[in-house]
Amino acid sequence: MSKLELIATSAFGIESIVARELSNLGYTETKVENGKVTFMANELGICRSNLWLRSSERVLLKIGEFKATTFEELFQQTKALPWENWLPIDAEFPVEGKSIKSKLFSVSDCQAIVKKAIVERLKAVYGISWFKETGTCYKVEVALLKDIATLTIDTSGVGLHKRGYRQLAGQAPLKETLAAAMVQLSYWKADRALIDPFCGTGTIPLEAAMIAQNRAPGLKREFISEKWGNISDKYWQQAREEAHDLYHPDIDLHIYGSDIDPKALQLARTHAEEAGLKDKVFFQKLPAAEVRSRFQYGHIITNPPYGERLGEIDDVKKLYEDLGNTFRELPTWSLHVITTFKNPEDMIGRRWDKSRKLYNGRLECHYYQFFGPKPPRKPKPETLIDSETL
Missing domain, CATH: 3.30.2130.30 (VC0802-like)
Structure with a gap:
């Protein structure tokens, strides 16, 4: 080679x-x-x-x-x-x-x-x-x-954000590649809960589920270089076999998305089914102010409305205040939000711990992260001692 x-x-x-x-x-x-x-x-x-x-x-x-x-x-x-x-x-x-x-x-x-x-x-x-x-x-x-x-x-052909599960998209969708980056930047772990209270068509929850399952994002699609005579079919076969071997579809997950737009939620459920995640990721119609969870040490990862149009700013500020209230009701959780707003702490009610400049399409945004407390370490298994040696 x-x-x-x-x-x-x-x-x-x-x-x-x-x-x-x-x-x-x-x-x-x-x-x-x-x-x-x-x-x-x-x-x-x-x-x-x-x-x-x-x-x-x-x-x-x-x-x-x-x-x-x-x-x-x-x-x-x-x-x-x-x-x-x-x-x-x-x-x-x-x-x-x-x-x-x-x-x-x-x-x-x-x-x-x-x-x-x-x-x-x-x-x-x-x-x-x-x-x-x-x-x-x-x-x-x-x-x-x-x-x-x-x-x-x-070598890719169609952009890598096209995973094969989202044939339809709602208004102003978040690219799968950016959603995956947001999840990875959060350092969320598969054994913790994840909620997106502005889930839209479900991109963040679905990308998180694929990360948790260690599922190669390109497993259900084709690439232009697969047709090239320069690359042996055996390499593509080997790479796909490796991906299948590393895929863990049966892992237990606690991933949820909510939104107030029924059409977006219908698309989210369709995408989940197309991605083979119908029984792994769950969506419900619910305003951000009412989002709660029985789990501890989870993560909220979300892409709220930005309010780019005149007349929308006050409504969007109210959504961020609702998000802040929800966050305070989940004291062990972490919050990760991408937005064009410069000072979200004014609405969230707390100073962010980390900020990173990102681009959602051509919009310059910041990814603000509000970290919750670290979960307690799991106790190490006790060493078993044979009573006959005492």
Whole structure:
């Protein structure tokens, strides 16, 4: 197997979570940058990372990186890369691009030049002058950042947030990748209760359940690189068999979601059924002010309304006050809330312990965490002593 340089992209603010997930997979040779984590792996690593990464948006195969301040430099250095190692003679290879703080700021021109350079390279390799592009798709991206061009091929296809269980979505849904990151940042454990009092279509509770079951988020979907001839089917088979072996669907869970929107709750229950979690995650119509629990040392993890529109602020503030009242009724619990509000402690009634800047789509948010007391340590089993030795 070849040693490959791969890039796991992510929303800003959760790169460290993606790096942690890669470390858990055994990939510790990583480099964390804004919006991405670069790591070294092999063909099997492409399969494993696509199946297992919960908080990453997609996995890219890095073909090359170089400085380019002119179109000629971009053309010649792109042409010098070994595209034939990945692109077969019938490959479909659309080119997408982006440019940030670079002299080559025309994205459309950069895309056209990269496309032409790849074609010229493949002409020389395959000895033909026309490529029909009727085969499998290899989506190429040219990303320019401060005059550094990075050339990649997308191995995921549809974004990794598409787990396969949420075919329908309610208004302003929270991405599965961000929901998974929120759960992991909370350090919630599967043996504790979890409640989302603004659950909407159920994303946070469902992602928490999959984390608790150690279920690979990509287990029920396909990836574009599964169709590539460059990656042996045996690697995909091995990665999926590993994922099935590590999956623990029978674990007992205490995960609940509530909301006042009956349509959203109907979608949440549908998603739970599609995810195979119908009997593991429970939803009910209930306002946040009435949420209570018989469990101790649980976690509230939630994405309340933000009140971005004029006239909604006062109503949303009332919801946060209700959330604060509920939190006070659960004195051993921890609260984790993502919001655009700058001073939630004014409504929650307590100073937050930790804050992290995150992005929900294009909205700049903060993830505020209010930690409850640590649960008492479980007593160690007493050592059994044979009475005959006394």
